[in-house]
Amino acid sequence: MPEIAGTEAADIVIVGGGPVGSALALALRDSGLRIVLLEARTASGGDARPLALSYGSRLILERLGVWTALAGAATPIRNIHVSQRGGFGRVGLSAAEAGFPELGYVVDYGRVAQALAQAVAKTSVQCLTGARVTATHGDDPARVVYEYAGEQREFSAALVVVADGGAAGESVTETIDYQQSAVTARVVSERPHNNIAYERFTARGPLALLPDGENKGEGWALVWTTTPDHARRLCTMAPEIFLTELRAAFGGRAGDFSAVSGRAAYPLQRRRAQPAADHIVLIGNAAQTLHPVAGQGFNLGLRDAWELAEQVNSRSVAVLGSRAWLQDYQARRRVDRGAGIGFTHALVELFSNEVLPLRLIRGTGLALLGCMPPLKNFLIRRMTFGARG
Ligand SMILES: Cc1cc2nc3c(=O)[nH]c(=O)nc-3n(C[C@H](O)[C@H](O)[C@H](O)COP(=O)(O)OP(=O)(O)OC[C@H]3O[C@@H](n4cnc5c(N)ncnc54)[C@H](O)[C@@H]3O)c2cc1C
Numbered sequence: 001m002p003e004i005a006g007t008e009a010a011d012i013v014i015v016g017g018g019p020v021g022s023a024l025a026l027a028l029r030d031s032g033l034r035i036v037l038l039e040a041r042t043a044s045g046g047d048a049r050p051l052a053l054s055y056g057s058r059l060i061l062e063r064l065g066v067w068t069a070l071a072g073a074a075t076p077i078r079n080i081h082v083s084q085r086g087g088f089g090r091v092g093l094s095a096a097e098a099g100f101p102e103l104g105y106v107v108d109y110g111r112v113a114q115a116l117a118q119a120v121a122k123t124s125v126q127c128l129t130g131a132r133v134t135a136t137h138g139d140d141p142a143r144v145v146y147e148y149a150g151e152q153r154e155f156s157a158a159l160v161v162v163a164d165g166g167a168a169g170e171s172v173t174e175t176i177d178y179q180q181s182a183v184t185a186r187v188v189s190e191r192p193h194n195n196i197a198y199e200r201f202t203a204r205g206p207l208a209l210l211p212d213g214e215n216k217g218e219g220w221a222l223v224w225t226t227t228p229d230h231a232r233r234l235c236t237m238a239p240e241i242f243l244t245e246l247r248a249a250f251g252g253r254a255g256d257f258s259a260v261s262g263r264a265a266y267p268l269q270r271r272r273a274q275p276a277a278d279h280i281v282l283i284g285n286a287a288q289t290l291h292p293v294a295g296q297g298f299n300l301g302l303r304d305a306w307e308l309a310e311q312v313n314s315r316s317v318a319v320l321g322s323r324a325w326l327q328d329y330q331a332r333r334r335v336d337r338g339a340g341i342g343f344t345h346a347l348v349e350l351f352s353n354e355v356l357p358l359r360l361i362r363g364t365g366l367a368l369l370g371c372m373p374p375l376k377n378f379l380i381r382r383m384t385f386g387a388r389g
Helices: 019-027 055-063 067-071 109-121 228-236 239-250 297-314 323-351 356-370 373-385
Strands: 004-015 035-039 050-054 075-077 079-084 090-094 104-108 126-129 132-137 142-148 151-162 172-189 196-201 206-211 219-226 257-273 280-282
Touching: 004 019, 004 142, 019 035, 019 109, 019 297, 035 151, 050 055, 050 109, 050 206, 050 297, 050 373, 055 067, 055 104, 055 297, 055 373, 067 109, 075 206, 104 109, 109 126, 132 151, 172 228, 172 239, 196 239, 206 239, 219 228, 219 239, 228 257, 239 257, 257 323, 297 323
Parallel strands: 004 035, 004 151, 035 126, 079 196, 151 280
Antiparallel strands: 050 104, 075 104, 079 090, 132 142, 142 151, 172 219, 172 257, 196 206, 206 219
């Protein structure tokens, strides 16, 4: 084993400078603590997966001071239309009905990650890019071993926050392989998007068509969940064949599709993890990885980060990372995390099954939801602000 070149001390070490780790670093910028962020990559950006941010996430990003940098790249969602292919029942959700200015916003993952990373770089947080964490030890203080500039180094800290997106795969308590992949792409259609997001449930999985860019641009961001084999073919087939398949799956609500670009596939799993050691906490995808069907993963992770920072900022540093401190945090996040994970999984189960009674139940459910404004508003509030205990 290579020798450790040196050990430094910090109060909090954040492992992973993706959108959730960076949001935490920003939320802790005025804590007066020594915060270190270790990110394996050397540059952010490059991942064009569309993220649907809730209105609640916008409010957090505003408080973090990054919304202004993102607003120009964010396309508002004012209406959501949900339907199932080959079945009756549909429901429309609207911002005006729910009493919100907007239901959400569509922004590229890369833009969000970059805006947050740039904001962190302007704070006193020590941010090391190209620093790959190879081990975390939950002692008191905890230790983080990382590789940087060809050397093994180490930080000790009262609290280590793992926000690596689940890359280390440590402390995983549950994995469900959905046997599905999500294909993301940009598509162009005949009609302007009018800030409507479509969610269409098909036999192979849900297909989301999200408004992307200026309304006159007729651009959409596509998230098409399907079998892994079909996803591979969708990414490599000729564009005109792709568009023919898309027409068949989505129908004519957006008019005819004329172009596709930037196809990429992501395998889908649900994963939950819980740290087995003191002085270590997991947030964002490191704690829970969700199916993208309800667009909840980052929104939930952002609330993980925000609430962790609130707890750090409101408690004595003397108890930071202690067992009781960590248990308080887990208790604080239990209801919101449980609701987000449960709701997302229920949608996948209910809408990925072509058994006739289920199709009828789905249709009836969608039709009923459409006639029950209080239930619709409850659903929108939950998806906007999360669940409270
Ligand atoms: C197709 C698709 C569509 C999605 N759509 C939505 C949506 O509409 N709305 C929504 O809210 N969510 C959505 N999500 C989920 C969302 O992308 C994730 O929840 C979010 O990216 C989690 O952020 P994170 O920072 O926790 O993890 P990540 O984004 O995975 O970032 C982890 C960071 O840690 C770094 N890292 C990893 N290992 C190490 C190491 N050993 N040392 C140092 N650094 C390390 C990585 O380089 C990376 O920068 C979608 C996901 C997919 C796949």
